[in-house]
Amino acid sequence: MAEIILKDIEKYFGSAYVIRKLNLTIKHREFVVLLGPSGCGKTTTLRAIAGLEEIDKGEILIDGKPVQSLEAGDRDIAFVFQLFALYPHLTAYENIAFPLRAMRESKQDIDKKVRAVARTLQIEHLLDKRPSSLAGGDMQRVAIGRALVRRPQAMLMDEPMGALDAKLREEMRTELKRLHLENEATTVYVTHDQVEAMSMADRIAIMNDGILQQVGTPDEVYHHPANLFVAQFVGSPVMNIAPAAISTKGKVLEVSLDSSLQGFEFPVELAAQIEASPAKGDLVLGIRPEGVLLADTQKDGFVPSHVHLIEPLGAYDIVDLKFGSSMLRARSKSGFAKKTGQQIWVRLDPSQTHFFNSKSGESLHIRLGNGAH
Amino acid sequence: MAHIRFQSVTKKFGNNTALDSLDLDVADGEFFVLLGPTGAGKTTALRLIAGLDVPDNGTIEIAQEDVRDRTAAERDVALVFQYYSLYPRYTVRQNLEFPLRSRTRNFTKAEIDARVDKAASTLRIGHLMDRKTDRLSGGEMQRVSIGRAIVREPRAFLMDEPLSNLDAKLREALRSELKELQIRLKATFIFVTHDQVEAMSMGDKVAVLNKGKLVQVGTPWEIYNRPRDLFVASFVGSPSMNLLPGSVSGSLCSLFGGAQKLKLPSSFAGSELTVGVRSEDIEISPDGPVEAVIHDVENHGVEKIVTLRVGDVLLKATVASKMPTIVDAKLKFGIEPDKAHFFEPTSGVNITA
Numbered sequence: 001m002a003e004i005i006l007k008d009i010e011k012y013f014g015s016a017y018v019i020r021k022l023n024l025t026i027k028h029r030e031f032v033v034l035l036g037p038s039g040c041g042k043t044t045t046l047r048a049i050a051g052l053e054e055i056d057k058g059e060i061l062i063d064g065k066p067v068q069s070l071e072a073g074d075r076d077i078a079f080v081f082q083l084f085a086l087y088p089h090l091t092a093y094e095n096i097a098f099p100l101r102a103m104r105e106s107k108q109d110i111d112k113k114v115r116a117v118a119r120t121l122q123i124e125h126l127l128d129k130r131p132s133s134l135a136g137g138d139m140q141r142v143a144i145g146r147a148l149v150r151r152p153q154a155m156l157m158d159e160p161m162g163a164l165d166a167k168l169r170e171e172m173r174t175e176l177k178r179l180h181l182e183n184e185a186t187t188v189y190v191t192h193d194q195v196e197a198m199s200m201a202d203r204i205a206i207m208n209d210g211i212l213q214q215v216g217t218p219d220e221v222y223h224h225p226a227n228l229f230v231a232q233f234v235g236s237p238v239m240n241i242a243p244a245a246i247s248t249k250g251k252v253l254e255v256s257l258d259s260s261l262q263g264f265e266f267p268v269e270l271a272a273q274i275e276a277s278p279a280k281g282d283l284v285l286g287i288r289p290e291g292v293l294l295a296d297t298q299k300d301g302f303v304p305s306h307v308h309l310i311e312p313l314g315a316y317d318i319v320d321l322k323f324g325s326s327m328l329r330a331r332s333k334s335g336f337a338k339k340t341g342q343q344i345w346v347r348l349d350p351s352q353t354h355f356f357n358s359k360s361g362e363s364l365h366i367r368l369g370n371g372a373h
Numbered sequence: 374m375a376h377i378r379f380q381s382v383t384k385k386f387g388n389n390t391a392l393d394s395l396d397l398d399v400a401d402g403e404f405f406v407l408l409g410p411t412g413a414g415k416t417t418a419l420r421l422i423a424g425l426d427v428p429d430n431g432t433i434e435i436a437q438e439d440v441r442d443r444t445a446a447e448r449d450v451a452l453v454f455q456y457y458s459l460y461p462r463y464t465v466r467q468n469l470e471f472p473l474r475s476r477t478r479n480f481t482k483a484e485i486d487a488r489v490d491k492a493a494s495t496l497r498i499g500h501l502m503d504r505k506t507d508r509l510s511g512g513e514m515q516r517v518s519i520g521r522a523i524v525r526e527p528r529a530f531l532m533d534e535p536l537s538n539l540d541a542k543l544r545e546a547l548r549s550e551l552k553e554l555q556i557r558l559k560a561t562f563i564f565v566t567h568d569q570v571e572a573m574s575m576g577d578k579v580a581v582l583n584k585g586k587l588v589q590v591g592t593p594w595e596i597y598n599r600p601r602d603l604f605v606a607s608f609v610g611s612p613s614m615n616l617l618p619g620s621v622s623g624s625l626c627s628l629f630g631g632a633q634k635l636k637l638p639s640s641f642a643g644s645e646l647t648v649g650v651r652s653e654d655i656e657i658s659p660d661g662p663v664e665a666v667i668h669d670v671e672n673h674g675v676e677k678i679v680t681l682r683v684g685d686v687l688l689k690a691t692v693a694s695k696m697p698t699i700v701d702a703k704l705k706f707g708i709e710p711d712k713a714h715f716f717e718p719t720s721g722v723n724i725t726a
Contacts (some may be wrong), residue, residue: 037540165410167613174669174680174687181700194541199671199678222674235674238542290675309549311574314597314610315653315691318574320549327549331675335594340556
């Protein structure tokens with residue numbers, strides 16, 4: 001069992017805070033990713049759980065027991081760093097065996113455990129090699145093997161794939177996830193890469209400037225971001241953001257991004273929802289590229305525009321459109337837009353549109369049907 | 374105007390061959406990307422054009438002129454680096470004026486002002502002109518670096534990974550901006566990157582380099598849909614193209630112990646092939662011929678990438694985000710026949726290339 005509870009954690013460097021009022025419960029066997037830009041406090045949080053960093057306020061509980069008074073070595077937690085901290089003069093085998101030797105386990109036990117871990121990580125053929133003759137991915141596998149061999153209750157990982165190239169990172173993502181399923185250790189994983197977070201986490205905790213912004217499943221943070229920061233930190237291409245104004249014309253409600261242009265049709269109930277929200281007139285619209293729908297002929301509910309730029313990404317294209325001073329990027333089928341300058345018709349899918357208070361950045365939590373014709 | 378051409382250019386550093394008989398043809402006004410992993414020779418190629426290094430063999434032409442005897446300054450090309458080399462104590466305006474104040478150029482104050490103001494408005498940094506460069510954000514600094522190249526109105530812009538130090542969001546924004554800038558200036562851009570997304574999204578043409586050699590040059594569409602060999606196939610696209618062992622009999626190639634059979638697009642004499650299939654071309658359906666176990670599920674928001682296991686073989690499939698996927702559950706899939714790529718396993722060459 002390993003349930004990790006962070007209660008009102010605060011950490012200062014001088015008068016500047018690094019972590020502010022952090023509350024987070026990581027359940028037994030859960031894979032939680034701490035996600036955020038550099039300097040957001042995610043690594044400090046991880047190091048505090050490991051016992052490598054002292055906190056100024058609050059409590060860290062592991063299985064209900066406060067651990068602040070425990071040394072790092074007594075917390076039964078394994079740590080994997082971005083830079084594979086392996087002993088260069090020891091073979092892969094000895095590197096993995098190291099923590100067991102430190103605990104004075106018997107030779108047979110050590111051998112059994114090292115080989116079992118090596119099998120899971122598919123590095124059995126590398127056990128006699130020294131780190132210097134291993135590729136980056138294999139070094140990181142050895143480092144993970146060393147962390148796993150003790151069968152710790154919890155694994156803490158700090159950007160373990162940060163130093164690997166893109167292709168290897170993709171492979172390691174799957175491996176780590178499978179490893180987690182088999183190993184059952186509660187895992188806290190730090191990264192600034194939202195793809196890693198989305199693709200591996202049971203839940204993501206997004207931090208910015210020392211403050212926890214949102215905790216949720218990948219689906220929750222992607223589809224229901226709590227504020228503009230989360231909305232634009234998660235997802236690629238980044239969520240489109242534009243100041244918006246609503247107006248009612250007869251039975252039709254329009255949302256416009258620029259007063260000189262035709263607005264987008266939205267369900268009329270939007271007016272009441274915005275009126276009831278604290279934002280009133282200070283509105284920012286957010287929509288992901290897949291929510292910007294394109295048509296190559298005039299269609300009901302679609303607004304005319306022009307293709308500003310096409311970014312072909314192989315499996316799909318990103319089409320840039322300009323609305324006054326705002327830019328909208330749409331995700332389209334590969335080859336849908338033929339050339340820049342081409343006329344195109346655009347609709348914003350109401351069910352995929354988010355509204356935020358431009359002053360606070362908070363989501364208004366407005367959810368609309370798709371209002372299809 | 375700058376049409377740039379490499380003819381069998383070789384460059385060695387000691388025993389290491391950085392470029393091996395490279396031929397390149399960059400049209401005037403083209404956004405040309407050099408794509409490849411570390412050590413592919415892309416930066417070396419750029420430095421040779423700029424005149425910072427001299428080739429051991431072969432010729433480089435800029436606008437139909439062999440530039441062997443031209444100094445870097447005479448070549449009239451501008452370099453933008455990954456690390457913005459700005460003068461920290463100078464204001465943005467002073468940084469932009471700097472390349473125009475050189476004694477070899479006799480610009481009047483009015484000419485300098487005109488060029489600097491035009492560059493500033495192009496890059497939307499007009500509001501930063503009086504700020505010292507050490508007070509700028511990363512994205513602003515990179516804009517100023519590009520501005521310093523623009524004011525010179527060079528024959529070509531050479532860019533060495535200019536976006537790689539920026540965060541993901543800024544990188545995306547600058548990708549569009551740079552492409553837009555190139556279209557507006559109608560200038561020749563040679564852009565070096567190891568990031569296939571940058572290459573695909575910005576390039577008119579992409580040249581894929583590996584170990585000093587040109588592997589393939591083509592439009593982003595060609596590079597993605599008609600990869601010449603296994604290197605290009607797996608380097609371009611994310612997730613990486615699935616590469617599966619296939620066995621040939623007659624005009625058919627069978628996969629997964631014969632569960633899926635694909636007709637070969639051209640005759641092939643050998644008995645084994647490597648079959649490449651992109652994750653979006655794996656079709657999951659109850660009628661699919663191949664049975665698999667869900668090995669892993671990655672949520673990417675707009676879609677999910679599912680790792681499937683068939684025996685010992687793992688492959689990735691892109692599926693709609695709403696499709697239910699449970700790890701260790703079984704499902705069936707098939708490969709769209711016209712979406713498969715066939716490679717000779719030892720040479721890695723596409724048999725239809």
